[in-house]
Amino acid sequence: MSAGDDGLDEIQAIFFEECAEGLAIAEEGLSAMANGDVSADVIAGVFRAVHSIKGGSGAFGHAALLAFSHRFENVLDEVRAGRIAPTPAVTKVMLGAFDILSDHVAAAQGNSDAPADEAMLEALDAILKGEGAAAEGGAADPAPAPAVEDSAPVAEADEFGFVPVAAGVEDFDPFGFEPVAIDLEDLSPAEQQPWTVRFGPSRAALANGSEPLFIVRELETMGGRIVAVDSSALPGLRDLDPEDSYLVWTIELPGTVDEQDIRECFDFVSPDSVIDIARAAAEVAEVAVEAAVADAPPSPAAPIAPAAVAAAPAATPAPRPAATGEARAAAEPASQTIRVDLSKLDQLLNLVGELVIHGSILSDRLSPADQERVELPELSRLTRQIQDNVMSLRAQPIRQAFSRVPRMLRDLMAETGKKVVLETSGETTEVDKGVLEKIGDPLTHMIRNAVDHGIESPEERIAAGKPAEGTIHLSAEQKGARIIVRVADDGRGINRERVRAKAVEKGIISADAQLSDEEIDSLICAPGFSTAETISNISGRGVGMDVVRSNVEALGGRVEIHSTPGEGTTFIMALPLTLAILDGMIVRLGQQRFVLPLTNVIETVQPEPGQVKPTSPNSEVIELRGSYLPVKRVGQIFGIGANDRRSPEESLVIIVESEAAGHVGLMVDTIENRREVVIKSLEDNLHPIRGLGGATILGDGTIGLILDIDALVASTNHQSKYAMKGMAA
Amino acid sequence: MSATDNSDERKIVTFTLGEQMFGIDMRALIEIREWEEPTPLPSVASYIKGVTNLRGSVVPVVGLAERLGWEPSRIHSRSCILVVSIGGRQAGFLVDEVADIVAINGGDIQPAPEVEMVEASMIAGLVKIERRAAEAEDAETMVLLLDLDALGLTRVGLDIAA
Known part of the structure; x- marks a missing residue:
């Protein structure tokens, strides 16, 4: 991938696509965490997503994105390793960090200016410090935005930038939680305890073009020395793949080295690698040293050469432990996917449509006997199957449209000072891609409207005897050939008197019009209608609900509004399952x-x-x-x-x-x-x-x-x- | 379609609506079809005659004369439909008779005079061409060049239907 060639834009476009996927995965994971699911799989998924965004951003020189994702990743890594508990407070900060990360991605794409991330970086650092406060007391300030100036890893990063996100998302790296051989949890309050770093390059590391040796050397320049090599994963010589990695090094570094600096060495290492960094209790470290001396030929201070890697297997052939075997098994059957330009699918769908029409023409023109003779029924059946298949290619879970809502709500809450809890259901409902793409805007406007006009301020809610936090329930279900999407809030409901007065004032209806409640409710979807007393940043520009109606109707769908004063409003979009x-x-x-x-x-x-x-x-x-x-x-x-x-x-x-x-x-x-x-x-x-x-x-x-x-x-x-x-x- | 600043040669398709000759840029033309009664549509502007099947696409058919504010065309044997592409969308225009394909010079196009009429905005300019069949006395004739973008149906149609 030589920079500056014509393919770079295309590759960059793929990177942004992967960013979008990564962001979706990260958001889903973070939302799950916010809802109390802090399982290892979820955390690892978020970590990987952010990691891969970081990798690619380095490769394409998006320095701000790189710097931010790096700091975010540091926190995630600590959480992943179990050193920081994913408390609600921590998760909240990470959700905020996710928002900034999304903004950084958008900025890298040139869609917006780089976000102000200083406050968020401080919050992230605070989490990191909070964890290590006891052990780190005298340590220097965390390094400033790292890695950007570090040219070597950046040059290397493009190899990692394209590690497929999908491959690693589901199967959580067993190494990450493998009990560490040395008891690292026993953190001594004494300062300047030496660092113990376990580093086992992933199997794919060499294939990806990374050179673990450089990392080990870099650690050495910081004063590190290899104290142990775990060669237990080495296969027999016959089975040895020279391009595979089998060894796990334990490297000790002086306690004066900043943890950030150590972590930086591993910036571009694939996340499947074993990386454990901890301050070790002195005596445990010594045990490790002894084990190392008994086990491996390289003396602690000896220079490390590729030969050492090759020599080790011959010296101590050992059966591969189960964990490694599992890791491989998990890595291999990753489902295969292929990216296809949507327009090609559309074209295919059109052609199939033509095929169906011509099938109909044939059946119109042929007598039933002739139809049998030319086996038209069989042709129709096959056509139908092709059609179903093409349709299924375009079906996507509606989650994709829902996924941007949490972020939006967080922004809205920050802007309005209102408190809203989002409940979602039916996210797995599948809907045609074409429909999916077009409901994003209506959904945005409906949510905005619900927060801005529906949900009251916490004070108002309490005064009305409601919980201070409003609830928005977002749901989707398939009903016959329709997808029903509901946005229900428990806010104040539509103020019909005000809506009516406004509609008269704007000339939308005449002053003496007799309207039913439903008719008044639907006025809020009329073009140019807005009741917001002050034009807010959020809604109130008088286009929102109008857009909802016109977009949905353009899709062949309908919008319904049910509102009960004081109890809330429900917007219902009934959408066709398919547009085809x-x-x-x-x-x-x-x-x-x-x-x-x-x-x-x-x-x-x-x-x-x-x-x-x-x-x-x-x-x-x-x-x-x-x-x-x-x-x-x-x-x-x-x-x-x-x-x-x-x-x-x-x-x-x-x-x-x-x-x-x-x-x-x-x-x-x-x-x-x-x-x-x-x-x-x-x-x-x-x-x-x-x-x-x-x-x-x-x-x-x-x-x-x-x-x-x-x-x-x-x-x-x-x-x-x-x-x-x-x-x- | 800028009318004046371009001095390149370009080709236009000329056709008549009543007595008047009009022209559209050749590049926008997809095909010329025989008149065929389109499927009428409910609640649309009166100049939209309906929709027709153009090789699998549903294409609206517009009574161009009415669209321009003239008397509606009467269908006769030489009535035909000019299928054009406007900003990626297709539309068929009912015209009375297709005349010719003529090369004109961009520099010869005069801007449409600022007349007090709504339809002026749909006229991109005026140009004089020589009649091919040299009917001695009237060798030159004025062609009104249409601004296809202004004739687009999506937005305008909505306003009128509303």
Whole structure:
């Protein structure tokens, strides 16, 4: 990887992708820690993620990111090694550090300025000092931002920068918690106890191009001497891989050496390596020295040469201990992944869509007998399988969208002084990547809105008899072909009087408009609406909830708001599971064909005379098993075929289920058939149209419009004098 | 599409709407299709005639005359649809008749006069071309060059539908 060549940008882009992955892993881990899960796996995952960000940042010369991640990693390493307890206080600081780290990554990408991290660095150092205070009493101040000026490790780092993050995340390095041969926990309060460093390069270290020898030499220049070599992992000569690492050195350094300096030596060592740094009780160290003398040829002060490494195995062949074997087993079956440009997947999906359409055309044109003869059913089955597979490639857990919420909440809490606890559920719900990408913004606005407008200040909450901490519950679930995302807060609810007054003031509604509570609630999604008394930094620019509605509707989804004054507000986004394919019922209205999503369809009714009755000149109901359901004429809603108003007996009523209005009957002329259709978005070339979920190309090449039942039913409910500006679009 | 500062030769497609000749930049043209009744859409601006299937894409068809504020085109045998790409989005324009492909010089384009009309913003400039079929007396004719970006449907459409 020579710097300056054309590939560097690309490699750098991969680095940033890995940073994003690393940040996601770290955040997930830290959140788990904050929720009380401080298991070794979790901590190690966070450590590795930060470590790999550090490695890459060095390689690409992002000095500020490198310096910060290094200091962060120091703390994580201590926590990982069990020397600092992951108390809530420590975790909180680390969460803060994570935020700064994210900012540093963004800054390295050129997306923002480098964050001010001095305060956080002090907080991190305080954690480190707090731990070592007794032993470190007289030690010098911690070294200033290390490693940046250290050119050798930086040059080497690119080899480490690309250690795949995924490979090591799940399998926790058994070495990290292997009981140390020497009892290091017995920290003597006496100052200047010598350091004992155990260093066992990971198996991959040599393959990665790192040279453990340099590290040992560097330690030597600080006055270190090798006091023991653990060669018990050495295999027999026949099995010896000259590029593997088998030895674990124990190196003693004078107590006057600063711990930071020692740690710096290991900056770019792969995290799988054994690295234990501790002040040793003098007598224990001596025992180790004796063991070393008995065990290994190199005398403590002897210069270390590669020959020594090679010579040792011959001298003491020993069976490999189980721990090493396990480490290898764990490292090998790491699941293999491949990065694919999303546009390639999209293209594949489009092609599969075309295949499906052409399959439909074939089945339209061939008689059933001919279809069998050319084995069309088999082709359809295969096409279907390909389609399912391509779809699954694009499915991602919704966690990805949720993961940025905790950070945002922390920022919001800091800005507003409000206290909010986040609860999440259903993070593993899988949703199409395209949907996932587009719910980020709406989610952000919903959370902001909840904190800014919903949750009260701690004082207000206490006065209202609520706990000082507000709660936001973020959940996702799959319901039929929809993903339901809820953001529920336990705040003050929507102040309908104020919303109404504001809407009149802004000219969104007329002063004498008669609105139901739901209608008033939905006003907060109207363009240009904002009730914030002072335009805050967070929300109140009058775009937020408007964005929510338009983004979600553009996806073929819907936004609902349920609010109870004093108890809280729930925002519900109902999103399509996929943006690509739909099981549909093809219905005809006059000359035009429409597609009804089958998931909405309950049953179809051929009305008997008198079964459909008018309740006003423009509304009808159908009597069905003793209850009355509203009936909408689709033609009327869309203003087509209005001239030939068919009698209900000549039509079909399709009973559909809608989120907003429950069961509703839709009157159409006939049903043609049922088929899977490929959704083509209207906004690709036009703009979203309320009431339509998109369009599709039917078997004969003509276009069928896909009905969005919920929007259709909702929009007709609201038609009256409630014609709000912009909301019809 | 800057109208004046470019003196390169460029090609335009000319077509008529009623009596007037219009032109669009050749580079934006994807294809010219025969008129085919598109699938009508509910609650859209009246000039959006509907959508049609263009090789698997759903493409809106715009009555260009209406879009520009003229009388709507009447469909006849030579009516056709110019499929163009505007900022990566496709749209079909119903025109009365496609005339020609003409090379013009960027420097010959005059800026559209500041007339008090909404549609002026959709005209990028004026240019004189020679009629190929030299109908003696009227050898030159004025072509209104359209500013395709201003004709984009996504934003404008929303405003109007709302």
